Amino acid sequence: MTDSRLNQIVSKIKKMGYSLTPQRVEIIKIVSESKSHPSAAEVYNKIKESYPMVSLNTVYKNLSMLSSLHEVKEIKTMQNSVHYDGDVSLHGHAICENCGKIIDVQINEPDFKKFFENKIKGRLTENYHINNYGVEFYGLCDYCYTADPAVSET
Amino acid sequence: MTDSRLNQIVSKIKKMGYSLTPQRVEIIKIVSESKSHPSAAEVYNKIKESYPMVSLNTVYKNLSMLSSLHEVKEIKTMQNSVHYDGDVSLHGHAICENCGKIIDVQINEPDFKKFFENKIKGRLTENYHINNYGVEFYGLCDYCYTADPAVSET
DNA sequence: ATCTATATAGTATTTATTATTATATAATAA
DNA sequence: TTATTATATAATAATAAATACTATATAGAT
Ligand SMILES: [Mn+2]
Ligand SMILES: [Mn+2]
Ligand SMILES: [Zn+2]
Ligand SMILES: [Zn+2]
Numbered sequence: 001m002t003d004s005r006l007n008q009i010v011s012k013i014k015k016m017g018y019s020l021t022p023q024r025v026e027i028i029k030i031v032s033e034s035k036s037h038p039s040a041a042e043v044y045n046k047i048k049e050s051y052p053m054v055s056l057n058t059v060y061k062n063l064s065m066l067s068s069l070h071e072v073k074e075i076k077t078m079q080n081s082v083h084y085d086g087d088v089s090l091h092g093h094a095i096c097e098n099c100g101k102i103i104d105v106q107i108n109e110p111d112f113k114k115f116f117e118n119k120i121k122g123r124l125t126e127n128y129h130i131n132n133y134g135v136e137f138y139g140l141c142d143y144c145y146t147a148d149p150a151v152s153e154t
Numbered sequence: 155m156t157d158s159r160l161n162q163i164v165s166k167i168k169k170m171g172y173s174l175t176p177q178r179v180e181i182i183k184i185v186s187e188s189k190s191h192p193s194a195a196e197v198y199n200k201i202k203e204s205y206p207m208v209s210l211n212t213v214y215k216n217l218s219m220l221s222s223l224h225e226v227k228e229i230k231t232m233q234n235s236v237h238y239d240g241d242v243s244l245h246g247h248a249i250c251e252n253c254g255k256i257i258d259v260q261i262n263e264p265d266f267k268k269f270f271e272n273k274i275k276g277r278l279t280e281n282y283h284i285n286n287y288g289v290e291f292y293g294l295c296d297y298c299y300t301a302d303p304a305v306s307e308t
Numbered sequence: 309a310t311c312t313a314t315a316t317a318g319t320a321t322t323t324a325t326t327a328t329t330a331t332a333t334a335a336t337a338a
Numbered sequence: 339t340t341a342t343t344a345t346a347t348a349a350t351a352a353t354a355a356a357t358a359c360t361a362t363a364t365a366g367a368t
Contacts, residue, residue, distance in 0.1 A: 173346070209348045
């Protein structure tokens, strides 16, 4: 991850009165550098390489804290577990319904924003206060599509 | 729910070789008539009114079977539980990040399809086989926005 | 260097979901 | 209608993700 991105997160953490621990910094780096949208368990396995005594609880606490600061995004998948995305820029996800693999779908940001803001206007039956939106594409990754004929039939 | 919608689901169930039980029919009716996007536990509480001996397992099995037949849609929310939508037509959801309440966002279908199909073209870094897509709007419902000042600050 | 509040590690608990198994029942055919 | 058979159900046990608890450690401040 870039230094400026790390500094940005660090200063937000300090501004909010949280303290900076080595585990916390490492979790930020792992989730920000990963392109695989890892689960908490996967972040835990990764951080154990540098901090063997870290607890899973610490990973969960830090990921949900970063999420509350909007510095990571949570992604819900089938196989009910939460995955984390260190890329908080506006983009979509394609999710494999068989193995859960998540890849990014880059979408032209102004188009995306315009579409959503136009679409939501006057279409809510209740007065919701929207501050974020997301889009997911569901299907099969190429591996699952070719490897397992059973799952590719509809 | 309309008779024709029920018949449509019933005939698909028969065509796929599944049998028709009173519990199954009642679950279909409950999830199809509900506008609240209930969880499995909520469907369970509802069906107990008419079938007090029903088991939660039966509810789960039927909901996931209906999902595999594409006659209900699954919605993942925060507070890690799955919710079910008997309206399988193309529409979005606005989800309250505080209480989990889900409401529909009706979007002009041709627009929606066109946008998504245009956007996905050539933008996937891998060869995914997409067969479905969804959009969610995250924020606060009016109740949570006004009632709990703590959650409405960003 | 000391103090204090927060973070962490280790463990226990909760909760949603799935698996197991014996019984009941829907579908089919005699 | 009755008998047969395969699937569905109810009841229970097991799994796995996430959260709660608590004593110790440590970051940040004095
Ligand atoms: Mn992403
Ligand atoms: Mn809906
Ligand atoms: Zn896959
Ligand atoms: Zn709410």
